[in-house]
Amino acid sequence: MLFNAIDMRWDWPVDANYHEARAFAAWRTEQDGAAVRYRLITEAEHNLIRNTNDRCAHGSMPGGGGGGRTGHDGEVQWGA
Numbered sequence: 001m002l003f004n005a006i007d008m009r010w011d012w013p014v015d016a017n018y019h020e021a022r023a024f025a026a027w028r029t030e031q032d033g034a035a036v037r038y039r040l041i042t043e044a045e046h047n048l049i050r051n052t053n054d055r056c057a058h059g060s061m062p063g064g065g066g067g068g069r070t071g072h073d074g075e076v077q078w079g080a
Helices: 018-032 043-050
Strands: 068-070 076-078
Touching: none
Parallel strands: none
Antiparallel strands: 068 076
């Protein structure tokens, strides 16, 4: 026998391309009947997660620029 059959482990990570992941997100939204669609994060969101130096803090722009203020709920409000 060339290969051995083993049971599938469902807790293993998945290897999927962009199109498969988008299709899964659309399918999952439909299955759950979710009011908000599941989606993949954008490249900009991914970079913000990965690089803490690019994150905004206390209403300032990345790189030290200003322009925002923090609202009562802690959300930065630009142009306010």
